[in-house]
Amino acid sequence: MTGYADDLALAHRLADAADAISVARFRALDLRVEAKPDLTPVSDADTAVERAIRALLTEQRPDDGLLGEEYGVSPAAGTRQWVVDPIDGTKNFVRGLPIWATLIALLEDGRPVAGLVSAPALGRRWWAATGTGAYAGRDVASGEPIRVSAVTELADASFCYSSLGGWEEAGRLEPMLQLMRDTWRSRAYGDFYGYMLLAEGALDVMVEPELSLWDVAALVPIVTEAGGTFTDLAGRPAPGGGENSAVASNGALHVDILDRLGRPAAH
Template sequence: MTGYADDLALAHLLADRADAISTARFRALDLRVEAKPDLTPVSDADTAVEREIRALLAEHRPADGLLGEEYGEEYDEGQASDPSGRRWIVDPIDGTKNFVRGVPVWATLIALLDAGRPVVGVVSAPALGRRWWASHGDGAYAGPGPAAGERIGVSAVRRLADASFCYSSLTGWERAGRLDAMLDLMRDAWRSRAYGDFYGYMLLAEGALDVMVEPELSLWDVAALVPIVTEAGGTITDLAGRPAPAGDPGTDSSTVATNGALHADILARLDQPAER
């Protein structure tokens, strides 16, 4: 194991505590759901999970920075507020729309960034009985938990005609002016499905599909995915080919993840915005 073994162990502890909270609230008759300013839903489970993770990180890593989807940025009083140090990134429930409707495809996403680079990632989906994790240099794993994980790796598919192509939805690509390019990709691929959220990236890391694309993601949506995809042998960038997470941490970014062999082809095909 490399120098992030203790951080990965802590991330698993955070995920265990998150799973206990979210599982208890999943399909609860008294689940409280509100709309955020951007009109996306937030449940009492989202906020409870993030509060628990924040409390644990304050106990175990008080000098590290923290960015969570629900409560924003937090730094130790003596730490400079910049992304160059160690910073934990938390999405308490990725797939809240699924969560509030009783669809079991949702997960807690936990990442550690060191000097801006994602070096630890844990994705825990308790309703699926599945967890994925990785730390820099140590490979990617999946299973019901760290005591029963198996190493995973991306596929060896080299042609789009043989590839399983995954995306979240088409509306975002339409807003980005790339709907025609997306439809062409779907037509040329062996198979296309919209699994959405974290799940497509984890299936990619396992080799069950070959491409996953989204037009806009926040840092907390993508940070935990990066170590898992890359340690499994895949490639994950934005549309410009910059390693994810790319761009200003405060803005959304496009994300293209592949098994590596297909990456250049997918980027070239998506780099075709429609004429206005």
């Protein structure tokens, strides 16, 4: 048994509570949506989900810290911190698109050691912890091991990204466009979903120019335990601090992707 078995079990309980709230508010006619200071949307579902998770963690893990997208940081007595994005893909959520999820991660000394992604509108969850391998299914009982692809050539690769606008703002639009030309297929699934498809072996590369800790912390254990590689654009292990970039791959393609995006590759 993994040393994080109890933490993963708790993460599933947190996701159960989150799903009950988010599903009830999805496509609700009275859904309330406001703009945050950075002009990104927040719905009453986002805040309700995070409040519910905070309440459960306060009860079950009172000594652990918590960072949530909507309500910030609660201090820890030790080195453990939960990181929560109550609804990743809020823009999809408020428009009635089913690609959104609750992201739950556990960090020890700043390193993600367990992660769970729950996408109830898709009827699917993904989870992993250090040393366990990665799994996906409707719930724990139906979970099956997942693994990244064995594709070794960019010409055969399915390439995924969040949006072209972010890469243009980062001054890296042309390298992105060239990657799209050189790969077999490119699609912008965005948010958590591209990373989970990567972990399942359905695509081979997922890249994002800028994201926050709560966007990425839960994804890292799932991708890496599925056999993939997850770094920032400079080849450093993700996540770092503050704002982060993300390059996730099946491993075989990673150095080539980093080189083509114009940053030093980790060898």
